[in-house]
Structures are given as C-alpha cells and as structure tokens.
Amino acid sequence: MREASSLARLQQVTTLGLLACASAWLLFHWSASPLRASAGFLLIVLGYSIFLGLEFIALRFAGRSDPAPRPRWGELARAWAGETLMAPRVFCWRQPFRWNEVPDNLDPAAGLQGRRGVVLVHGFVCNRGFWTPWLQRLQAQKRAFVAVNLEPVFGSIDDYVPLIERAVRQVTAATGMPPVLVCHSMGGLAARGWLRSMQADARVRHVITIGTPHRGTWLGRFSHFSNGRQMHLGSDWLGELGRYASPERHAGFTCWYSNCDNIVFPASTATLPGADNRLVLGVAHVDLAFQPLVMDESLALVARL
Secondary structure: OOOOOHHHHHHHHHHHHHHHHHHHHHHHHHOOOHHHHHHHHHHHHHOHHHHHHHHHHHHHHHOOOOOOOOOOHHHHHHHHHHHHHHHHHHHHHHHHHOOOOOOOEOOHHHOOOOOOOEEEEOOOOOOHHHHHHHHHHHHHOOOOEEEOOOOOOOOOHHHHHHHHHHHHHHHHHHHOOOOEEEEEOHHHHHHHHHHHHHOOHHHOOEEEEEOOOOOOEHHHHHOOOHHHHHOEOOOHHHHHHHHOOOHHHHOOEEEEEEOOOOOOOOHHHHOOOOOEEEEEOOOOHHHHOOOHHHHHHHHHHHHHO
C-alpha cells in the first residue's frame, strides 16, 4: 500500500469545496427565499446526477446493435438511482477520507500460507479506498491481499505494470500461491497489460474483472488523458493488447458486465471471448462492484481456487 494518495487529496479538496459552495449558497439566500436557497444547495450537491443521467441516455442509444439485452427505460432509471446513491459513498467518502481504512494484509504471523490471496486493482480516477467493503470481507476471511493505488492518476495504463508486479510478488510471498486478481473497470486493462508485459500467465491463478472495457468504451472518445484515450473503442493500445489474447488465455478470466453500465458501453465490450462472461441486468458501473451477487460469487470463487 502506498503511504499517500494524490487522488485522495484531490477528491478531498473537491468534496469539501462543493460542500462549502453549497453551504454558502444556502446561507446567503435563505433569508430572501428558503426555496431558492434549498434548490441551489441541492443542485450543487447533487448536480453530478444530471451528468449520470446523460450517460444512461447515451448508453441506451449507443448500444442499439449490441448483443447484450437492450435496457428498458425503467431499468435505466433504477440504475441511475442506484449510482446516484453509490457515487458519493465512493468518491466523496471512501476514496478521499477512508482510502487507507483497511491496510493490506501481509502479516506473516497471520497464517496466510497455503490460502489463496488476492490483488485488487481499481479503475479510472479511483484509489484503493474503492475496495473497502471487499477488503473488510477478505480481512474477515484471513486472506492475504494487496489493494494497489494506480498512479499517476492520468498516466498511461502501461505505467501501472510495476505496481501490479510488486503487489503480485508480495501476495505470492505471503501465501506461497499465485493470487487471484480482482479488477474494476480500467483495472482489468491494467491487469491484462501486466500479464502481457511480464509474460505472467503462470503467476496468477485467475482474473476477475468487473465492468472492464476490454474492447474499449464509447465514452473514451471524450477523454483528453492518456489512459482515457487508451480506452477508446478500437484504440491502437487496445489493438496491441488484443494481440496478446486468445480464448485459451481468456479461459482464466471471469468478466462481470451489465446492460446498464453507464461508463462501459456498448455492454458486450466488457466481455472476452473464451472467458466466463456473467451478465448482471440493470446495474450501473460503480454499483456493479458492490452487488451482493458479484461480491459473493467472486469471493466464493477465490475460496474454491
């Protein structure tokens, strides 16, 4: 675990700044119009949900020819509501303020040898705090784990190879066994980049990806950052990654995906040929990682391997 997280500092400033602006608006306008004051406060605090709504509308139309089931408007509305509730927990609390709440578990005195360990790899504009509910469960199961911080935040996905390499070495040393990699969103591409760069297929037992844009995402076209551009549909980087791929290699992957993923769409771009591709209906991008079905079955798979 890194001793600092630049993303945590950035999200601390963003969260506190938004709350300060919203509170200032509320106090300034309250005496003149409590209704206007309250409306402005809610708009500042919940304005992100408007952008989420636009993403859900875009996925509805961008995925019209995708083989995954096309979401109904009711499904999209429920997914939007779920993501509206989940996003502040992750981006305004766990990541900025509680990112190191659960430390990596590599204690040699904890009886970790011979029990499968886990390396957790988060996605774009996230840090290890994303995984807190997972880390708590792994800790209760007395499993070795390392949750990486992928930095530089807006660098190339290839920059993350040494971080994953170090984490895999640490968990392997603690358990005597190749670990399982659990990855959300861009983290799955970082894991695949590590596998390709280090020729590391034999050093990992299984890879679980959750909402990973294995073949890119429609939204990648709007990014101005290196890692964002690499996730554009049909990017050169994804093409190079695809050359280190085959159904036989992908047999070691489990890929969770959703027809209501507001970040990775069209939906089937989150699947791999030859992998165990598991569709979850009606769940948004961040919320997908914390669905009981996804967590329970993924952790049960770790226990079986």
